[in-house]
Amino acid sequence: MYQKFIITQDGVLKFxxxxxxxxxxxxxxxGTGGGGLxxxxxxxxxxMLYGRSFExxxxxxxxxxxxxxxxxxxxxxxxxxxxxxxxxxxxxxVYVK
Numbered sequence: 001m002y003q004k005f006i007i008t009q010d011g012v013l014k015f016x017x018x019x020x021x022x023x024x025x026x027x028x029x030x031g032t033g034g035g036g037l038x039x040x041x042x043x044x045x046x047x048m049l050y051g052r053s054f055e056x057x058x059x060x061x062x063x064x065x066x067x068x069x070x071x072x073x074x075x076x077x078x079x080x081x082x083x084x085x086x087x088x089x090x091x092x093x094v095y096v097k
Contacts, residue, residue, distance in 0.1 A: 005049060006056060007033025011065030011097075015072035021053040024071070031056035033063040038072070046078035049094060050085035061094050 001017040006024045008014065009032045014024045021035045035053035040046075052058045061081065069076050079094035 003038050004035060004053070005038050005059075005071075006031040006035035006053065007059055007061075007063055009033070011063045013064055013067045015047075015068070015070075017071070021055050034059040040072075040077075041080070044078070044080060044091075046080045047072060048080050048082055048088075048091075050082040062097070064094065064096050067096060 001019060004018055004021050004024065005013060005015050006021045008025065009030045011033065015038060016024045018024055021031055025031060031053065034057040036049055036051040036059050038047050038049050041048045049059065067076070081092045081094050082088055082090065083092060084090045
């Protein structure tokens with residue numbers, strides 16, 4: 001199992017521990033907003049988002065409208081994106097529109 005996230009067609013970011021990004025979707029949902037991997041970073045006090053989904057592509061945070069925290073422990077946290085992963089020197093905050 002891997003810590004993965006996906007952004008649905010309705011702009012909902014979902015977290016989970018799954019083998020495939022597709023497993024994060026409910027019936028009738030699509031991951032048109034892309035996806036990637038995530039990890040908790042105690043140093044930053046945030047969840048780091050990185051990589052891309054081979055199935056759904058690079059995450060498009062401009063479509064983000066809501067976050068479902070249940071798959072990440074249920075507690076909201078700051079979100080940071082590593083666009084040049086594995087290079088962690090560039091970090092961008094992620095916001096809900």
